[in-house]
Amino acid sequence: MVSPMLFIIAPLAAAFLMIFINRRGAALALSLLTPAGLAILGVSWLPATLVRAQPIVVASIKAPLGIPLSLDALGAGMAILVAVSSVLIVLYSSSYIHRGHHEVRYYAVVMILLTSAFGLVLTRDIFNLFVFFEILCISSYILVSWEQSGAALEASFKYMVLGSIGSTFLLVSIALAYKAAGSLAMADIAVAFDSAPRGYVIMAAVTFLFGVGVEAAIFPVNSWLPDAHSSAPSSISAILSGFVIELALVVTFRVLNTVFAAVDVLPLLQIIAIAGVLVGEFSAFGQKDLKRMLAYSSISQIGIMLFALSLGSTAGAQAGLSHLLMHAGAKSALFLIAGYFILRTGSRLIDDYTGLGYRMPVSAALFGLAALSLVGAPPLFGFFTKFQILAAAAATGGGLAWFGIASILSGTVLEAVYLFRVIRVLFAQPAERSRVEMDLPALVSVALFTALVVFGALLLPSLSSMIGPIADGLATLH
């Protein structure tokens, strides 16, 4: 079998090769083929990882002297999701991104973002985690500022300031952990924290949460997100909302749940998650700018996922991960379609899309489907995942869980109201009827994302045999 190290090496090598060749065609081919190959690699490793995690030794040096990596079922699952999403998003970018002399650099930065995404799920070393986290942040800043408009630069700068503060917090947490354990391997730190003073571990856990939490868009440290996700090019919004924040969330949660297992952070996470759901939905409700609305909706959806994961039950973790899959498909599709709405009308405001549904019928229909799934309308994928989360919360019981259920349900009502408002505007009587449908590559990409959220429910039975080991990855460090 091919080494899982390829997840980190291949996109990085592709990025270097693009800069070396410096041709648009080569860059596009490389950035389509690399993630496609990695998706196949992920699928080929999935059966083995479902049985047990596959440790990877770097430089023939084992931990604690070297850097331990490992591919477990959760890692393989996330890797497949990231790889498939990025193939589709690159396909979309091929017609969406403005052709210019920077196009090669765009694909190179996307590939580097992929390297860091794969690295984050593979690494079992807390400093290596920091390095990949930095790469993820820096490539995101660049991609957010891509259009170089005033708003994009401002958003990117805000993001950079918050991201840098987050990195500092993360570094503080790593220093505390290294001090206690004398090793950077997560497994060693987990053991050391078991016997360390409680206050010390709490301090390390909280600094870690708010350090990585910036990238995972966890409630109080996510103020960068609405600006960044709305002023980035739509393909980048789809990457950031589609899998980057989800991935960061999973990684954050896994580390908190294993390395910092000595302190019970779950109630704190539940409170943060519920606050995120409410703040996100109420803010999204008031938005007039479509992409800002979707960005706020991402904040609330991250809250829903975090709530499910932090229930602490197996059912909750499984439901949270299914919801993650659904959100990745739905939110990517919505952002990608919103990108063409903006391209065709030249406006970000929902009110300017009056009657666009008649001019771009396929896009508008796909938008409607993805939006319905996000809200949780049966029989779409979103209904089942949201239902599973609510059922898991009800099974857990307790005041916080019921408050969470109430928040998610009321959030859903708000979500339905603001998304239907968009759909109503789309199908209002148009001023003109000339057809301006999306370009073909973009349409294919969006259709595949939407297919995931429409037919995702059919995947659930086959997913149920896999979701167990995948969800176990959240509680183990193998």
Next chain:
Amino acid sequence: MRKLTGLLLMGGFVLYLVALVPGMFAPETPVSLESIGKDIIATTERVSGSANVVTAIVVQYRGLDTLGEVTVLFVSALGVAILASGFKDNVFKTMFAADDGGFVLQYGGRFLMPFIVLIGVYIIAHGHLSPGGGFPGGVLIATAVFIVILTGESVKIPHRLLSLLEGAAGLGFIGLGALGFLGADQSFLANTLPKGEFMTLFSAGFIPFIYAMVGIKVASELTTVVAVLTQAPHHDTAKEEGRP
């Protein structure tokens, strides 16, 4: 409000420092912390063949982190180049172009350049023997170009060549790391090249080669950064902006 935030941050920082003082609040330094250092010193010669333990740690024990740091620099340099191309106005450009440094400075700069490059190459080549290596060596080489630019000379930067070097060096790093897949453990970044005689220039297996790649990469990236910052906005981008 701002004072309060500042006070809170300071308080947090003090608490953090206190937490790191042994025995106060933190757990005692565990035995393993001491043993890791000793283990690395004991195994360096066998594992990496490098006389400089720090280099062995940077390139081999934590080689993946170094590859990550190289990537951080690469992507940051890309970001600067992309941002600089959007500059409408550039303080650096006016600063450097406005006054000619004069005959003495320009010739002095040109005279210094080869020596600085030589020292940079020396530092890179001896990274596995003495303090230094690819990062500081690469910075020195970039400094040589920067000094010439500082003297007010108009330098024509070969951007295409620099990006070729940058890409090739990155691929070289990964290629050298991938040689490890051919080794017994089939592990990325394993040092499979012959280790040579300890403490000599031709030793430490792939470490000098990796440092050469890092050196080339750092030098070409920093030169690019200096060039785009001092020369942006480019004439060609200005022309493109003028297009309807």
